[in-house]
Amino acid sequence: MTRTTADVTFLRGYNQALVMAVGRTVRTFERSTVVDATGLTPQAVSKVIARLTADGLIRPAGVRRPGIGKPAVVYELVPDSRYAIGAHVARRTLRLVLVDLAGAVHHSTVIPLPADFTPGQLLDALSVGIEAITTGAELRSRLTGVGIGMIGPLDHAHGLVRDAHGLRHWHDVPLRELAEAHLGLPVHLDKDVTAGITAEAWRHGATFGDAALIMVESGIGGGFWLGGAAHRGAHTNAGEFGHTVVDLDGPRCVCGRHGCLEVVHLRATEAGDVARAARVLAVGVVNLLQTLDLAHVVLAGADLLRHADVYLPAVERAVRTDVPRADWLAPTVTLSRLGADVIAAGAAMQVLDKHYGIPELAALQAGTRSR
Amino acid sequence: MTRTTADVTFLRGYNQALVMAVGRTVRTFERSTVVDATGLTPQAVSKVIARLTADGLIRPAGVRRPGIGKPAVVYELVPDSRYAIGAHVARRTLRLVLVDLAGAVHHSTVIPLPADFTPGQLLDALSVGIEAITTGAELRSRLTGVGIGMIGPLDHAHGLVRDAHGLRHWHDVPLRELAEAHLGLPVHLDKDVTAGITAEAWRHGATFGDAALIMVESGIGGGFWLGGAAHRGAHTNAGEFGHTVVDLDGPRCVCGRHGCLEVVHLRATEAGDVARAARVLAVGVVNLLQTLDLAHVVLAGADLLRHADVYLPAVERAVRTDVPRADWLAPTVTLSRLGADVIAAGAAMQVLDKHYGIPELAALQAGTRSR
DNA sequence: CCTATTACGCAACGCTGTTGCTAAATTCGC
DNA sequence: GCGAATTTAGCAACAGCGTTGCGTAATAGG
Numbered sequence: 001m002t003r004t005t006a007d008v009t010f011l012r013g014y015n016q017a018l019v020m021a022v023g024r025t026v027r028t029f030e031r032s033t034v035v036d037a038t039g040l041t042p043q044a045v046s047k048v049i050a051r052l053t054a055d056g057l058i059r060p061a062g063v064r065r066p067g068i069g070k071p072a073v074v075y076e077l078v079p080d081s082r083y084a085i086g087a088h089v090a091r092r093t094l095r096l097v098l099v100d101l102a103g104a105v106h107h108s109t110v111i112p113l114p115a116d117f118t119p120g121q122l123l124d125a126l127s128v129g130i131e132a133i134t135t136g137a138e139l140r141s142r143l144t145g146v147g148i149g150m151i152g153p154l155d156h157a158h159g160l161v162r163d164a165h166g167l168r169h170w171h172d173v174p175l176r177e178l179a180e181a182h183l184g185l186p187v188h189l190d191k192d193v194t195a196g197i198t199a200e201a202w203r204h205g206a207t208f209g210d211a212a213l214i215m216v217e218s219g220i221g222g223g224f225w226l227g228g229a230a231h232r233g234a235h236t237n238a239g240e241f242g243h244t245v246v247d248l249d250g251p252r253c254v255c256g257r258h259g260c261l262e263v264v265h266l267r268a269t270e271a272g273d274v275a276r277a278a279r280v281l282a283v284g285v286v287n288l289l290q291t292l293d294l295a296h297v298v299l300a301g302a303d304l305l306r307h308a309d310v311y312l313p314a315v316e317r318a319v320r321t322d323v324p325r326a327d328w329l330a331p332t333v334t335l336s337r338l339g340a341d342v343i344a345a346g347a348a349m350q351v352l353d354k355h356y357g358i359p360e361l362a363a364l365q366a367g368t369r370s371r
Numbered sequence: 372m373t374r375t376t377a378d379v380t381f382l383r384g385y386n387q388a389l390v391m392a393v394g395r396t397v398r399t400f401e402r403s404t405v406v407d408a409t410g411l412t413p414q415a416v417s418k419v420i421a422r423l424t425a426d427g428l429i430r431p432a433g434v435r436r437p438g439i440g441k442p443a444v445v446y447e448l449v450p451d452s453r454y455a456i457g458a459h460v461a462r463r464t465l466r467l468v469l470v471d472l473a474g475a476v477h478h479s480t481v482i483p484l485p486a487d488f489t490p491g492q493l494l495d496a497l498s499v500g501i502e503a504i505t506t507g508a509e510l511r512s513r514l515t516g517v518g519i520g521m522i523g524p525l526d527h528a529h530g531l532v533r534d535a536h537g538l539r540h541w542h543d544v545p546l547r548e549l550a551e552a553h554l555g556l557p558v559h560l561d562k563d564v565t566a567g568i569t570a571e572a573w574r575h576g577a578t579f580g581d582a583a584l585i586m587v588e589s590g591i592g593g594g595f596w597l598g599g600a601a602h603r604g605a606h607t608n609a610g611e612f613g614h615t616v617v618d619l620d621g622p623r624c625v626c627g628r629h630g631c632l633e634v635v636h637l638r639a640t641e642a643g644d645v646a647r648a649a650r651v652l653a654v655g656v657v658n659l660l661q662t663l664d665l666a667h668v669v670l671a672g673a674d675l676l677r678h679a680d681v682y683l684p685a686v687e688r689a690v691r692t693d694v695p696r697a698d699w700l701a702p703t704v705t706l707s708r709l710g711a712d713v714i715a716a717g718a719a720m721q722v723l724d725k726h727y728g729i730p731e732l733a734a735l736q737a738g739t740r741s742r
Numbered sequence: 743c744c745t746a747t748t749a750c751g752c753a754a755c756g757c758t759g760t761t762g763c764t765a766a767a768t769t770c771g772c
Numbered sequence: 773g774c775g776a777a778t779t780t781a782g783c784a785a786c787a788g789c790g791t792t793g794c795g796t797a798a799t800a801g802g
Binding site: 007250 | 598610
Binding site: 376421441 | 757759760
């Protein structure tokens, strides 16, 4: 992990991002709203608002008459001022979404991928799909970039796919570079679950607390938002939550260990016992809470959402009964509102986040030297 | 979680802290060292060094002749320019240490505490012990404050002890305020394991990656350093790592669940099977790695260090054999070099870290509004 | 003794957010 | 109607940050 130097341009970006975060959390806001939320002086907020307005990111949207005194100008985010494309690369499909600055999903398409597809095949599918989405509307100039969320192991800092599980042609593929060259757009590569949790965080703004996205879909993964940023770990490999042992004498897992959450959960699912599968997952979630003390747990993934009526109450119950002092420790438990689009949408929001989100001074990955 | 506003004074503190981090990582350094490490311009580093020298935090320590050209001034940290006191409050003992700015432990004393001690009794023991440590040397003026590390649950943001496990007189005790009034010094209250990992991070400087401190001592806890800062979770309750289920059908734990790491480990210990206990702990460590992808794992705690020759190799082996792609994912595994002083020393370093460490823009706890 | 080289800092600058204060736009009381 | 009170908004000057440009000090080598 390396650390960046801080100069005045950082201040600019940081405080600007704070205002943007307010803008996408509430529908409309005014100067005093931002003052209260950020602690900046009114004058400073005026300056920031002027800059953002000039860039077209926010715009006046009427006035509010406070009863007495000069009316306050009400502002709103301009959702269609910037867009990003998100891609969710799965084993057989490529899902593409178009997301605006407010985090709304505009298009969502699923493109089938050939079995054991190659990097070249993926790149072609990407460019064709993006072409289809962006055609018509001349939003090319407002496209911030393309986010790709996919299974690991991969190296986020270098944009490298190390060994995509179950895909033979994906060993040390510099996907970010390849895609940037092929698409002519900035590309952000990240693990699927990390992209997913970013989707949740982006829509909640700067005050979103520590959270996890639990994803059940051909395996179990977890994406983490800790301390105001996505947690990727030392090698972009955080989130292999399905491969934590919950049953020492359990069945052997594909990873080599015995009794991993994933394999125990799978056995229950195969036996048709959804209730037990949900309870097993809930044990894993409580394990996470004990370890990390999260404020929010978001459930997602096709296999989970299919039985959301079983999983959600099971996790909610465990969180209230199995955590000591649950009265003040229990997190909110919700289903992802983006449904099957979470990963793709989150990948898109990572691109937006990089430009308009709250900047970090710590570069988490070793080897990323900035300046 | 709330976020602080950023102004130019933040820049000052941040870049200053970067230089201080260099200073405590290496024995001596010069301007070019800092330039390389931080990316600041030489001129900016000159300014920072001038300020730090004026404050007495660093001092010139000779010159280096580069063969040709003007000799470079070599600087070093002034370890005895600042001190902090660290307190480790356990069930029957109070351990006090004096730590200097470089992270070296100068005094270490253990004071017995009465069974089921009250807040008043702890405060008295604290003031007597601190008096004893600081007497003689007139370092009162260089004392930055007192750090207290103790078992939870507690509320770091408000300095509140919620319910110290196994202590009857500790429900919602505002220990930080009480101690500040009683001692006349700034007090920092935190969970024991969080203090412990801070000790490791402080000594490693600004480039210390994601890490965990595994503590085995009347229970199993974990302290986390993630993304360049201590991870406390939403309610300062992160680290209850011992209460993660590793054996679904295991024995009932005091926390109410079955097969917690802690109870499974305890059974092995009680049976005298240290090797098995170590293997069980190793399973938990690998679970952590899968979840968080850590760069460093530090082992500590009296019960572990007593059998370090068994635990260390067991964890090292698991980390190399049970993690897929361990060739690049495996973390460093070490024993805490501070031994029994980790918690107390870490608590002291948290105080130093607050003043001279790298500042954060995110206040992790809800309810801490700055400005 | 001169030159090349390296280290260092003064001075001016551009940029941030802050402070002080004035101006604009409204409601309310008379 | 009209001035007073109130609230919002921004211009102007300022302090402080890192940066840039450039001059100066200190050394080794020819």
